[in-house]
Amino acid sequence: MLSTKARVQVLVFVVIALVTTAFVGAxxxxxxxxxxxxxxxxxxxxxxxxxxxxxxxxxxxxxxxxxxxxxxxxxxxxxxxxxxxxxxxxxxxxxxxxxxxxxxxxxxxxxxxxxxxxxxxxxxxxxxxxxxxxxxLPVQTFLTNLDDLTASVPTGDLRTVVDELDNALQNSGPDLQLLMDTASSFTKSASDNLPQTHSLIDNGATVLRTQADSSDEWRDFSRNAHLFADQLKTSDGDLRRLIAAAPPAATEISGLLKDTDPGLPVLLANLLTTSQVFSARTDGLEQLLVTTPKAVAATSAAITPGSGKVSLALTFFDPPPCRTGYGSTPVRSSAVTSPLPFNTAAACTLPAGSATSVRGSQNAPHPGLPPVAVPGGAAGLTDLTRFDGQPTSTDLEEMLWLRNGN
CATH class of the missing domain: 2.40.30 (Elongation Factor Tu (Ef-tu); domain 3)
Incomplete structure (x- = not known):
């Protein structure tokens, strides 16, 4: 007969066991x-x-x-x-x-x-x-496929591959270890530079997008390159002849340079000074090249075989002549025909812009100074019949056949 204490202990144990079993089961x-x-x-x-x-x-x-x-x-x-x-x-x-x-x-x-x-x-x-x-994938299917794969490998060839691998890897342990260590260092460096790698990939996408946008230009370049290659192929004979003739021509040029030494270098050095003079007077040379054909055309039209054209223009002092600067020339009688030194000091001394047609080299534009702008004239050019912005007689233009249309 169990005592009351024993029955209580058994009951508590059963309750704990049921609760534990229910918890573990759930x-x-x-x-x-x-x-x-x-x-x-x-x-x-x-x-x-x-x-x-x-x-x-x-x-x-x-x-x-x-x-x-x-x-x-x-x-x-x-x-x-x-x-x-x-x-x-x-x-x-x-x-x-x-x-x-x-x-x-x-x-x-x-x-x-x-x-x-x-x-x-x-x-x-x-x-x-x-x-x-x-x-x-069913296990039986996997095993069947694996068996078919192994059966399809020739045993002799497999033995040859294994032997060659043994020969290739023999005594290569240090090299393989170095390769693995280097790969580990490379992986670590790549991990350390991961942000730069991401930036490179992003920028690469931008570059590729730019190339995609320029696809038409690249297509044209490829087409032109193809045409150029075709032309080279067509001109193959000419190019071969040119290449064959180049060495003799180079020999001749080399001999010419030797024969002209030292005269040619001296000439080129002197031409450098001449080119500097002309370079400083580019505007004047340009004006000369523009107006010379007009002057030659006017002269050839005035002189014809067996006859000559003479024109007389009355200016009526429009513009008035320049009288200032010529006083140093003595006035002589027409009966005096003895030689007299040329007066090089005689020149118009009026300032530029006067009412007269001011002439003389002293009024010509000098290097380094901008030419005087001519209203209504061509940019950078000075009209042959205009001096310092002052027009000459219209009749004079007609006489020299310098007006357009005459």
Whole structure:
């Protein structure tokens, strides 16, 4: 006969055992799912079992969310109940159910991989159709394919490859170790410079985008290069003759340069001074080259074979002649014909811009000074019949045939 204390101890032990068993069963064995407590059921349609078994794990993005329930055969394959925890995150209906192997021993589980992050979500009674499932490669198929692969390898050739690998890697341990160490250093350097690598990739995208935008120009360049290559091919004979004639021509030029030494270098040095003089007077040379054809044309038109054209123009002192600066020339009688030195000091001394037609080299533009602008004239040029902006007689233009249209 048990005492009261013993009966109380047995009762407490039984209660603790029942509570512990219930907790372990609900927490680890999933007994609560059998009664629909804390879970909901989703049906999974499969064309084949794929090795799946009852109480197998169900994961969502790799996180356990339930267990595999009862399995049933159907006319088109099989159907499995997925007992999903109510506390699990919502799983979209548009999900892929993948039956995969957890390890090499063939422990299968079901992984739910969502195709979208939006609803609707799986609920009690939802069905995952066969089209949204993926089964692992059957072990027998894998072994059969592996056996076929190994049988297809010629034994003699495989032995040759192994022997050659042995010869290639023999005594190469230090080199392989150095290669592995270098690869490790390279990987570390690449990891340290990861931001620069990302920047390079981003900038590379910009460069590639620029090249894509310039595709038309590159296409034109390629087309022109093709045309140039075709022309070179067409002119192959001429190019060969040119290349063949180049050495003799170079020899002749070399001999000419030797024969003209040292006179040619001295001439070129002197021409440098001449070119500097002409360079400082570019505007004047340009004006000379422009007006000389007009003057030659006027002269040739005035003198014809057997006759000559003479014109008389009355200016009526428009503009008035310059009288200032000529006083140093003595006035002589026409009867005096003895030689007299030329008076080089005689020149018009009126300032530029006077009412007279001021002439003389002292009024000509000098190097370094901008030419006087002529209103209405051509830019950079001075009209032959205008001096310092003062027009000459219109009749004089007609006499010299310098007016356009005459």
């Amino acid at each position: 927490k680890y064995a999933g007994i609560s799912r059998l009664f629909g407590i804390g879970s909901y059921t989703v049906k999974l349609e499969l064309s084949d079992g794929g090795g799946i078994f009852t109480n197998g794990e169900v994961t969502y993005r790799g996180v356990p969310v339930g267990r595999v329930g009862p399995l049933r055969l159907t006319d088109s394959g099989m159907e499995a109940d997925l007992l999903l925890d109510s506390s699990a995150p919502p799983i979209p209906v548009n999900s892929q159910a993948v039956v995969a192997n957890r390890s090499a021993v063939g422990e299968q589980y079901v992984d739910l991989q969502p195709r979208t992050g939006d609803g609707p979500y799986l609920a009690a009674g939802s069905v995952i159709p066969r089209e949204s499932t993926t089964l692992p």
